[in-house]
Amino acid sequence: MSFAEHELTAMAEEELAAACDLTWPELKRITPWGDSYEGFAPSGRTVEVERRYLWALEPEGAIVVEVEVRDAAARTGVETRAILAPPA
Known part of the structure; x- marks a missing residue:
């Protein structure tokens, strides 16, 4: 993996963690x-x-x-996702 891809992946994972940090009522x-x-x-x-x-x-x-981070100039990007189950 190139530095550019690694950087985009790290950004996508960080953004995904923030996106998943919402409470279940907020997500719904x-x-x-x-x-x-x-x-x-x-x-x-x-x-x-x-x-x-x-x-x-x-x-x-x-x-x-789902979170996608794209570098339009380099025509590259990465996507990451998580599936969050409702609370029991």
Whole structure:
């Protein structure tokens, strides 16, 4: 994995952790929803970060949280996701 890919992966994982840090009631209120914004990677290059909250097919009632970080200039990007099950 190149430095650029490693940097995008680290950013996506950090953003995913923040996205999953919401409480279950907060997650339910915003699902389905998504947004994107322009940010800066630690190296200083401009990247686009997209966050999506979607209802999962399995397990029933779960929420899929997806984060994609793209470098349009380099035509590269990475995506990471988590499936959050509803509380028991």
